[in-house]
Amino acid sequence: MEKKIILIVDDDARNIFALSAVLKARSFTCVSCSSAEDALQLLRGTDPIDYVLIDMMMPDMDGYEAIPLIKQIAHRENTPVISVTAQAMIGDREKCMNAGADGYISKPVDIDKLMNLLSGLSQ
Numbered sequence: 001m002e003k004k005i006i007l008i009v010d011d012d013a014r015n016i017f018a019l020s021a022v023l024k025a026r027s028f029t030c031v032s033c034s035s036a037e038d039a040l041q042l043l044r045g046t047d048p049i050d051y052v053l054i055d056m057m058m059p060d061m062d063g064y065e066a067i068p069l070i071k072q073i074a075h076r077e078n079t080p081v082i083s084v085t086a087q088a089m090i091g092d093r094e095k096c097m098n099a100g101a102d103g104y105i106s107k108p109v110d111i112d113k114l115m116n117l118l119s120g121l122s123q
Helices: 013-025 036-044 063-072 092-098 111-120
Strands: 005-009 029-033 051-055 081-085 103-106
Touching: 005 013, 005 036, 013 029, 029 036, 036 051, 036 063, 051 063, 063 081, 063 092, 081 092, 081 111, 092 103, 103 111
Parallel strands: 005 029, 005 051, 051 081, 081 103
Antiparallel strands: none
8 A cells, every 4th residue: 555645844843753753653654844835835846745734833824824825736725734733722623624624633633533534534
């Protein structure tokens, strides 16, 4: 079976490291960016990306701004984007979904929930 490629977008290297370690152990290939701008640049290219995990709270451009821009990239419109946020308040999930996210997970990431979400979004 071909490994799925996940782009992790987070301004905190520790979050990228932790998510990458767990996802690699589950046979995913991980690519990462520390800003939404870098992620958009990578996604405009032709590198294969199966999923995007994006931190919603980042400096410069946050996930709420970035998700609609990702969805506007013609060849990425069907790439599942999962918002990852420490903001687990009432209404945050809806706010993420309204921004165009295909899924939502709160920090600290429950890896079983993430795996269920990814399998539900499989392309």
